[in-house]
Amino acid sequence: MATRIRKLTAVGLPAREELLVRSLLKMVSARTTEDWIFHEGLEASVALCNPDSALATMALRRSSSHGLLCVSVVHDDAPALPQTLTLRSPIRSGDFIDLLNHASEQLMQPGRPRQEPGTDDTPDQALAFTLQRLLDQGARHYAAIHAGNTMAMVSLGTRRLACAGPLDDRALLKLGQDSVFQLVEVDDEQGARAFAAAGWSGGMDRLLWLAGLHAHEANTPLAVEGCYMLRRWPDAGRLPLEPFHLRMASVLVRKPMRAAALAELTRRPLIDAQAFLRACALCGLLDEKPATGDSKTGRVVPMVVPRRSRYGELFQSIRAVLGIRS
């Protein structure tokens, strides 16, 4: 069974103490019930806090809103922060291991505030969603991915993946849907070396597209209940688009609409329209637009069938001759 990976961060600790924590994390993995990695930022499961640091207040707020478990790192008899665990300084490895295992037990208890969707600690956060979030944040670095038996390198700047062996669509989908993974930032030199040495490289958008198309199968949350418009066509040269995806793109790039309207206009099942929207969303192609008129009230309005273009029959004939399935 895959081991859960938890994140631990430091808030306001002296540099030497933080360095000690980072080193201890690498050494104690064999004796903890879960895997732990160090994370910079408050999107973690556990925060080791210096009670005298002004940043500790932020951590405490996040504790009540997002379930961050705060630990006061205290010297001698110094007071700890209210309603936090305590870890004595100087930190000993035995105490550190006990703390991590205790934290694991507490984090698994039901009734704790859930992390907001979209953070790396959300149990159902698949790799594809994490990558999409990083891209949304403007990340452009290299990162090493460890997911199950797969090790890959991603370049967020060029939106490319590299791996020792080829990743076909099945492997890309599995990787994109995996929710137990490590994503570790690496420096440009290391990333470039990995890409140069890789046996295979391909576009990251293909992984995102496949994960979006199949999101409903993995029961991952990606709601597409709003009114959307495409800001540009999906890249048909790189993505595995069906002919009806092109029809949907040609409609959605011109006017905003909901999934139901898109399905009706293109004569496809609703599930196809929703899958298309999810795939476009993960690739960063969708803009949500304000609902207007009847789409706001949710009232179902009979669709106006668009007038057939004077070229309709011509293009239908050309498509048939060229072998384009409709």
Add this chain to the structure above:
Amino acid sequence: MSEREYKVIFTGSMGAGKTTAIAAVSDIEPVRTEVSNSDLATHAKATTTTGLDYGEVTLPSGQVLRLFGTPGQLRFNFMWDILAKGALGVVVLVDNSRPDPLTDLRDYVSAFRSVIDGTRAVVGVGRCEEHPFPSIDDYHDALHAMDMHVPVVSTDVRRREQVITLLDILFYQIEAADDAVAEAAQGAVEQ
């Protein structure tokens, strides 16, 4: 062009793949007019198209879709207006390995602006795998700045199915433009 003949233009810089693209879908062996390449310094091709490339797709009804490839070298641009007359739309092919592909894009889109009329085109960008920049988003932004709303996709014209996809997208663009004109006309009548 008679009522039973329709025309699509393939344009783009030298070496972008116009000849290859037409050959990929033409029913007939494409007609090519070539001379020696006078620009070997920038492009290592022995020959280049001087007049035009020509291919066609014949439909069961007897209608013919004629495919014209423009000469890539700018010294032949006097032919572009002649070729553009009566065209349904334009396929613009860009080579992403060239020094300034966005300028190439602007040049060829501007040259056929009257045919494209804002939307009746598709842009196919080649060699994106080896040359990821400019990105598809960069091309999209460049077209937007020209008030052009045209799809941009990466493409490998050596693969027939990708050339067919370019044409499929172009046909959607032409149909949508036609619908928009009809809707505008209907709106004017109702007023």
